[in-house]
Structures are given as structure tokens and as C-alpha cells.
Amino acid sequence: MRRKIAVFAALMACAVGWGGVASAQQAVDTEKELEKYRQMMSDPMSNPGFLAVDRGEQLWSLKRGTKNVSLETCDLGIGPGKLEGAFAKLPRYFADADKVMDLEQRLAFCMDKIQGLDLADIKKRRFGKPGQTSDMEDLVAFIANKSSGFKIEPQLTHAKEKEAAAVGEALFYRRGDVLDFSCSTCHGEEGKRIRLQGLPDLSKPGKDAQATMGSWPTYRVSQGQLRTFQHRLWDCYRQQRAPEPGYLSDGLTAITVFLMKQAAGGELQVPSIKR
Amino acid sequence: MKKIAFALGLALIVTTPALAQDKGIDAATLEKYTKAMWPKTPEGWESRIAYDDTMKICSETRNQPSDADFAKIKAREAATVKFPADGNVMGDYKSGLKIANNGRGGTFTDKPMTNGANCYACHQLDLQEVSYGTLGPSLHLYGKNRGFKPEEAKAAYAKIYNSMGTAPCTNMPRFGYHGFLTEQQMKDLTAMLFDPNSPVNK
Numbered sequence: 244m245r246r247k248i249a250v251f252a253a254l255m256a257c258a259v260g261w262g263g264v265a266s267a268q269q270a271v272d273t274e275k276e277l278e279k280y281r282q283m284m285s286d287p288m289s290n291p292g293f294l295a296v297d298r299g300e301q302l303w304s305l306k307r308g309t310k311n312v313s314l315e316t317c318d319l320g321i322g323p324g325k326l327e328g329a330f331a332k333l334p335r336y337f338a339d340a341d342k343v344m345d346l347e348q349r350l351a352f353c354m355d356k357i358q359g360l361d362l363a364d365i366k367k368r369r370f371g372k373p374g375q376t377s378d379m380e381d382l383v384a385f386i387a388n389k390s391s392g393f394k395i396e397p398q399l400t401h402a403k404e405k406e407a408a409a410v411g412e413a414l415f416y417r418r419g420d421v422l423d424f425s426c427s428t429c430h431g432e433e434g435k436r437i438r439l440q441g442l443p444d445l446s447k448p449g450k451d452a453q454a455t456m457g458s459w460p461t462y463r464v465s466q467g468q469l470r471t472f473q474h475r476l477w478d479c480y481r482q483q484r485a486p487e488p489g490y491l492s493d494g495l496t497a498i499t500v501f502l503m504k505q506a507a508g509g510e511l512q513v514p515s516i517k518r
Numbered sequence: 519m520k521k522i523a524f525a526l527g528l529a530l531i532v533t534t535p536a537l538a539q540d541k542g543i544d545a546a547t548l549e550k551y552t553k554a555m556w557p558k559t560p561e562g563w564e565s566r567i568a569y570d571d572t573m574k575i576c577s578e579t580r581n582q583p584s585d586a587d588f589a590k591i592k593a594r595e596a597a598t599v600k601f602p603a604d605g606n607v608m609g610d611y612k613s614g615l616k617i618a619n620n621g622r623g624g625t626f627t628d629k630p631m632t633n634g635a636n637c638y639a640c641h642q643l644d645l646q647e648v649s650y651g652t653l654g655p656s657l658h659l660y661g662k663n664r665g666f667k668p669e670e671a672k673a674a675y676a677k678i679y680n681s682m683g684t685a686p687c688t689n690m691p692r693f694g695y696h697g698f699l700t701e702q703q704m705k706d707l708t709a710m711l712f713d714p715n716s717p718v719n720k
Binding site (some may be wrong): 256265307367405406408410412413414416417418419420421422423424425427428429432436437438439440481482484485486487488490492493494495497 | 519552556557560624626650
């Protein structure tokens with residue numbers, strides 16, 4: 244396994260080693276190479292994202308925090324400790340917290356209430372980097388993988404779930420900051436691209452939204468890290484030139500609810516692999 | 519000031535219920551969420567956080583303002599444009615080409631720097647640059663197609679400075695209005711579009 248990953252990493256480094264002024268041919272070649280590797284990823288042993296899945300599995304059953312217990316009694320919406328298919332129904336309303344939560348908000352809630360874990364440390368390490376793993380990214384990789392093959396089932400029956408979807412939709416169209424951008428500036432029309440990068444149209448339900456939401460969390464080759472959708476939105480706002488959005492804030496969850504609504508029925512294949 | 523904005527928000531809901539409520543959410547609820555997403559303004563960003571009346575209307579109408587709002591926005595935004603003191607909007611097209619190809623600067627992970635305009639993210643310009651986006655129209659032959667007329671160059675400078683003064687609720691940023699680009703940069707970009715020697719016009 245280790246050798247496969249090393250070979251893969253070397254090839255990917257070549258594939259993504261082009262800068263902003265790549266030729267169209269290079270870009271096409273890169274895309275072809277990536278497609279080959281995406282197909283190879285049907286063998287889970289060759290997607291480095293599965294290293295995060297393995298670490299997440301350890302973290303799920305690790306006793307720690309002031310209460311020295313594991314997360315195994317955490318209820319992700321389908322019963323304490325139940326993991327199969329839970330991610331396909333997130334975000335959703337949780338009565339014990341009286342709010343709509345995505346997986347990371349829910350895990351933070353369980354870490355705090357069940358384990359008595361230091362959330363400051365968890366939040367500080369929210370995004371992994373060389374020499375530092377992220378418990379959140381690892382746990383999300385593990386738990387989301389337990390829903391791989393499941394269909395996205397947005398939860399929209401509770402009043403607060405409906406509110407989150409409506410707020411998420413409004414945020415999707417909310418323009419602001421120094422470049423006047425919103426999510427919809429880039430993701431509001433079919434068949435558009437930035438430079439040579441194709442942009443999914445997330446303004447309407449269907450295949451683009453399904454393919455997008457069905458592929459998070461993902462292993463980001465260019466960053467060498469497993470990334471969650473919290474990170475994806477963090478990076479979207481970064482590129483919009485907005486200020487840094489608060490990690491685990493309800494607005495990010497609301498956008499996720501809206502996008503999962505657009506992606507209803509799409510199949511999760513996670514962790515995926517992306518440029 | 520905040521109170522005034524809030525009151526305006528409420529007035530908008532009352533006077534135009536079809537806008538916000540058809541989309542299922544009121545302005546006050548949305549404000550509650552955005553306040554929680556960005557609880558405090560980062561240092562040095564005080565002048566950058568802009569959700570002004572124009573963006574409010576563009577957001578709530580999904581860039582389809584009413585005819586009345588369209589006219590109001592156009593007049594208001596056009597009035598913000600500051601032309602160079604000597605009236606010359608033409609800079610150096612070669613510098614403009616570099617600025618158009620530079621997408622760096624302005625993110626919360628960047629140190630303060632001279633920002634790039636990143637025109638190629640959305641527009642085709644010089645045909646030699648094949649890595650261009652399609653969110654905006656092709657600007658190839660932009661100056662040539664306008665006869666290289668000085669008044670057209672001035673209009674292009676104004677559009678770069680504040681796009682909404684020409685096309686309310688366009689996707690294009692208001693580069694000068696927000697101070698994202700300098701006067702010299704905007705002059706260089708105008709020259710890139712209007713200099714007959716610029717590859718954009720070849």
C-alpha cells in the first residue's frame with residue numbers, strides 16, 4: 244500500500260505541476276491523467292484519503308477527554324453509535340442541541356458533551372497540514388466513508404431544517420465584500436469556467452450538484468490532505484475575498500443544507516480524490 | 519448607522535414582500551446568520567466589508583433588479599467614478615497585460631500586496647493566452663471594435679472603476695470603487711483594451 248501511494252503521489256505531482264499559464268493541451272492532458280487516477284481510485288488502497296479514514300476509525304473509539312470515554316455513543320442522527328448511512332442524512336436537526344448541525348458541528352458537540360474534550364485544540368487543528376493531522380478531517384473521512392454508496396437524503400421536515408435550507412439559498416445569492424461576489428457568481432450558470440477550470444452549476448437541482456456533493460470529503464492532491472466541505476466553503480469565501488468565515492458557524496451549515504437539497508438522490512462516493 | 523441599515527431592511531420587506539419572502543427568508547434572519555459567520559471585522563478590513571444598498575438589491579433580486587432600481591443603481595454607482603485628474607485614461611498596455619494575468623492578492627491568507635485584476639479568470643483577451651474563463655464575454659478586439667475612440671476608452675475606464683455604473687448587478691467587480699486596483703492599474707488595463715498595438719486588438 245505504501246509503495247502504491249508513493250508512486251501515485253509522484254505521478255500526481257507531475258500531473259498538477261502546471262501553473263496559471265498552462266497551455267490548453269497541458270490542461271487536457273492533466274485532466275486525462277486525473278481521470279485515469281480517479282478510475283484507479285476504485286481500489287480504495289490507492290487513495291491516500293483512506294489513510295485519514297483509518298486514523299478516523301482509531302479516533303472514533305479512542306477514550307479521551309476529561310471523561311475518558313470514546314465517541315462511540317455519539318448520535319449522528321440515526322441512533323447512538325450508528326454510522327452506516329448517517330452522513331447521507333446530514334446536516335439535520337438534533338433535538339438535544341436544538342439546532343441543525345453538519346457532521347463537524349455534531350462531532351464537536353459530542354466531543355464536548357460526551358468526552359469533555361478540549362475543543363480549542365480540535366478547532367486549532369481543524370485543517371491538517373504537513374506535520375499536523377486534523378482529528379475533524381480524519382473523523383469525517385471515517386464517518387462519511389460509512390455512507391459511501393448511499394444516496395444523499397436531505398432532511399427537510401423540521402422547521403429549523405427548512406429555515407437552514409432557505410437561509411443557505413439566500414447566502415448562496417448574497418453578494419458582498421471587496422469583489423462583490425457570491426457563490427452564484429461562479430456556480431449560477433451551466434457550462435462556465437474560471438480560466439480552464441470547469442464550474443459546477445449549483446443553482447439548480449441535478450447532476451452538477453449531485454456530483455459535487457457526492458464527492459465530499461475528498462483527498463486534495465494539490466494540498467496532500469483530506470478535506471471536508473467546511474474546508475471547501477472556507478476556501479470559496481477566501482477566493483471570494485471575503486473575511487474568514489467562522490469554522491462550524493451555522494451559516495456554513497445552512498449553505499451545506501441548501502446544496503444537499505440540490506444534490507438529493509446523488510450517490511456518495513467518499514472519500515473521493517480531486518486536484 | 520447599523521440601525522438605519524436595519525430599518526431600511528425592514529422597510530424593504532414591508533414595501534416589497536415578493537422579494538425576500540418568496541425566497542423563504544427575511545433579511546433580519548439572514549443578518550443573524552451572517553453576523554455569526556463573521557462575528558468581528560478583521561483588523562485592516564474595516565473599509566472592505568461592503569454589503570451596501572446596491573449589493574442588497576442585487577442579492578435579493580438575484581441580479582434582476584426592477585427597472586426603477588436598475589436606474590437608481592446605475593446613477594448612484596456612475597457618480598462614484600473618479601477619473602484621473604489630467605483626464606488621461608490610457609496607461610501602459612504591456613503592464614496592463616501583466617495585471618490582467620495576475621490573480622494574486624486580497625484573500626484573507628494574503629499579506630497586503632498590490633492586487634492583480636485577474637481579467638483572464640472570466641474574459642478572453644489576447645488570443646495567445648489560452649487559459650481564460652467564460653464567466654464574462656470575450657474582450658478580444660475590444661478597442662478595435664470601438665474604433666479606438668477616446669470616449670469609448672473613457673467608458674471602459676469607468677466600467678473597470680465601477681462596473682455597476684454601466685451595468686447594474688453585473689457579475690463584474692467594482693475595482694476602483696472598492697480600491698482593489700490603483701488608478702495606474704486601471705489606466706494600464708484601459709490601454710491594454712484600447713492601444714492599437716495591444717495584442718488584445720490583434
